[in-house]
Amino acid sequence: ADEHFAGVGDLLNNDRPVDVLFVHGMCTHDATWPPKAVQTLYESLGGTGDVALDAVPVEGTGITLYQKTLTVPGGKLRANAILWRPPPTPLKAPLCYDQTQTSPTCPAAEASKAYPYPRATLNRILKDGILDDCLSDAMIYQGKDRDDISGQMQKAIVQATATSGGQAR
Numbered sequence: 001a002d003e004h005f006a007g008v009g010d011l012l013n014n015d016r017p018v019d020v021l022f023v024h025g026m027c028t029h030d031a032t033w034p035p036k037a038v039q040t041l042y043e044s045l046g047g048t049g050d051v052a053l054d055a056v057p058v059e060g061t062g063i064t065l066y067q068k069t070l071t072v073p074g075g076k077l078r079a080n081a082i083l084w085r086p087p088p089t090p091l092k093a094p095l096c097y098d099q100t101q102t103s104p105t106c107p108a109a110e111a112s113k114a115y116p117y118p119r120a121t122l123n124r125i126l127k128d129g130i131l132d133d134c135l136s137d138a139m140i141y142q143g144k145d146r147d148d149i150s151g152q153m154q155k156a157i158v159q160a161t162a163t164s165g166g167q168a169r
Helices: 032-044 089-098 122-140 144-163
Strands: 018-023 052-056 064-073 073-083
Touching: 018 032, 018 144, 032 064, 032 073, 064 144, 073 144, 089 122, 122 144
Parallel strands: 018 073
Antiparallel strands: 052 064, 064 073
């Protein structure tokens, strides 16, 4: 069977813009993630130049929405990227003591309690990154703060949908 997956490029046309919503997965991401993610898609669709996204806070949350309407060959792309890192970040602070090299998101008081003993390289990488930073997001999301984080994300998605690409609909 000849099956074709319609990608973003297939959906482009000059009559109607294509809305794209980017949401990062687990692990700490910072304000450099949204432009990199959007830039990659933009260039893959033939866009040139810097995407220069607008950062818009999502009211009542710790989330920032990055948006821009971009012109690419074949049409317009309304890009929306949700940086949801802030809500779980304070909940990771109790893990800072266990990091060999504390994350930049650790509060100063916690960062001073970094793990003082040497660790084997692979153990350090797995512990500092995968366990203390990434897997902790999944655990936090399954805990008592799940409804709060989910509610904040819902607000961000509604705002992205209502103002896709930075333009009110």
